[in-house]
Amino acid sequence: MRSGVCVAHGGLKLGGLLRVVREVWDARHLTYELARADLIRHTSRLRLGILWWFLDPLVLALIYWGLVDQLLGRGESIHPRYWLFLFLGLIVWKQFAQCLSGCSGVYNRRQGLIKNLAVPLVTLPGSVVVQTFHLFVQAILVVIVFLGISGGVSLGWIQLLGLLGIQFITMFGIGLMVAAPMARQPDLRELVPHFLKVLFYLSPVLYSFGLLQAKLEGSEYLGWLNVYILVHPVGDLIDAYRHVLLDDGVLSLNGWVILVARSALYFLAGCFLQDRFQRHLLEGIR
Amino acid sequence: MLSAKSVSVRLRKWNDSDGKWHWALRDIDLNLVEGDRLGVVGRNGSGKSTLCRVLAGILRPTQGSVSSQGTVVPLLGFGAALQPELSGVQNVRLMARLLGCSVGDLDHIQDEVVRETELGSWLHEPVGHYSTGMRARLAFIVATSISADVLLVDEALGAGDLAFRKRAMQRLTMFMQKARVLVMVSHQLQEIQKNCNKVVWMEDGKIRSLGATDDVLQQYKEAMHSDRGAG
Numbered sequence: 001m002r003s004g005v006c007v008a009h010g011g012l013k014l015g016g017l018l019r020v021v022r023e024v025w026d027a028r029h030l031t032y033e034l035a036r037a038d039l040i041r042h043t044s045r046l047r048l049g050i051l052w053w054f055l056d057p058l059v060l061a062l063i064y065w066g067l068v069d070q071l072l073g074r075g076e077s078i079h080p081r082y083w084l085f086l087f088l089g090l091i092v093w094k095q096f097a098q099c100l101s102g103c104s105g106v107y108n109r110r111q112g113l114i115k116n117l118a119v120p121l122v123t124l125p126g127s128v129v130v131q132t133f134h135l136f137v138q139a140i141l142v143v144i145v146f147l148g149i150s151g152g153v154s155l156g157w158i159q160l161l162g163l164l165g166i167q168f169i170t171m172f173g174i175g176l177m178v179a180a181p182m183a184r185q186p187d188l189r190e191l192v193p194h195f196l197k198v199l200f201y202l203s204p205v206l207y208s209f210g211l212l213q214a215k216l217e218g219s220e221y222l223g224w225l226n227v228y229i230l231v232h233p234v235g236d237l238i239d240a241y242r243h244v245l246l247d248d249g250v251l252s253l254n255g256w257v258i259l260v261a262r263s264a265l266y267f268l269a270g271c272f273l274q275d276r277f278q279r280h281l282l283e284g285i286r
Numbered sequence: 287m288l289s290a291k292s293v294s295v296r297l298r299k300w301n302d303s304d305g306k307w308h309w310a311l312r313d314i315d316l317n318l319v320e321g322d323r324l325g326v327v328g329r330n331g332s333g334k335s336t337l338c339r340v341l342a343g344i345l346r347p348t349q350g351s352v353s354s355q356g357t358v359v360p361l362l363g364f365g366a367a368l369q370p371e372l373s374g375v376q377n378v379r380l381m382a383r384l385l386g387c388s389v390g391d392l393d394h395i396q397d398e399v400v401r402e403t404e405l406g407s408w409l410h411e412p413v414g415h416y417s418t419g420m421r422a423r424l425a426f427i428v429a430t431s432i433s434a435d436v437l438l439v440d441e442a443l444g445a446g447d448l449a450f451r452k453r454a455m456q457r458l459t460m461f462m463q464k465a466r467v468l469v470m471v472s473h474q475l476q477e478i479q480k481n482c483n484k485v486v487w488m489e490d491g492k493i494r495s496l497g498a499t500d501d502v503l504q505q506y507k508e509a510m511h512s513d514r515g516a517g
Contacts, residue, residue: 029383029389030383030384033379033380033383033384034380037369037372037376037379037380040372040376041369041371041372044371044372044412045371112363112366112367113366113367113384114344115344115363115366116344116360116362116363116366116367117344117360117362117366117367117384117385118342118343118344118358118360118386119384278346
């Protein structure tokens, strides 16, 4: 620990929130270091090591191409390249699911560290987010290489940088939102896999929100669907990746504003909950 | 360099479902300046280790504040940072970073670890393959390779073979001498006497006495003897 002041919690909630935001920024190198160690630890068990970072999405892509496109010939009514449509949805979903389940128990798994070292707590969910995001980037690279070889490079892909940034901040927020509140709630952690299963079918992985909106056109439920789309953590993001990569589309300004605002809200909500529950967490765990 | 103002800490056990709280520390005021070597004595459960953790920044006070200047290195359960699947070298990097070391200092620490641990080619093997003594040796050398302005020691090391333990004690003594402020928690009163110029006696989470080493240790010993006599 470097020089610093460590004061009791309390006082202005905004101050606590800003403290967590600052902690996230100040501890970014350590967060990276922990994520790096975890990635090395994971690949050290594998004979092919870091090759799996690329092989894993490649195998997944091959399965979907072989099964959905070649064998079943499904999904053309949803998208002409349905297997890629599905693959893009799955890799974003996979990061979200890994992030949520990984962060929900991270303080319990790392009790030894927390009890003995002055490690900033945000680095622990942060390292889960960085790891899963790293693996997501490898998967998106596989898609980019495939699309580049099969159809040429598009200038519109530059938008991916913005989408990646938005995704990272959203996931960081979600990681912080679940990490501290769930640390003392083992029963709630047991529900996470079930929650994810339900949310999977309520997310635009197998379909798109646009398709649902078209089906509900004129219905009284359309308003509810639009609200749901607005709060869904990754729904718009999945559609945005597909729009940019598969349709060579350009996202509207409105779309960008919604994506940025939502990621900022998730992040701030994560920081708020982290600050709110950290005290109880520390009183119990350390 | 290191101060605690009206620090109180409320704790409960991690898996304590009935949610009972207790005050592990109450109204602690300490002000340590350069050259201070503070020994912390007291019975088990008196709040010594909690005090050490609060001063190290591991534990946040429920009330009050702790402020520090310079690099604070806690020599507590430093082996907890070791990851069994990572090699010794990879663990050195991770542990040094967790203890607050900058990227620029990593090479120097790696060199020192290679020289001092004498683990040789083992350093490239996963730490999970190490014996308990080898692990303790690695963790100890890394922790004592970082230059500390404020050093907090909670009970000195006990692991490792006899030859290493002897060398480790010498290294720890040198490490403690280099630190600008030392806080040492121990039941070994000779160690406190040898290394500290101030002692705080903790009882039920509060400071019972704070002052010169000889005076406080004398009071503490007398209280222990009278307790034993009464028992």
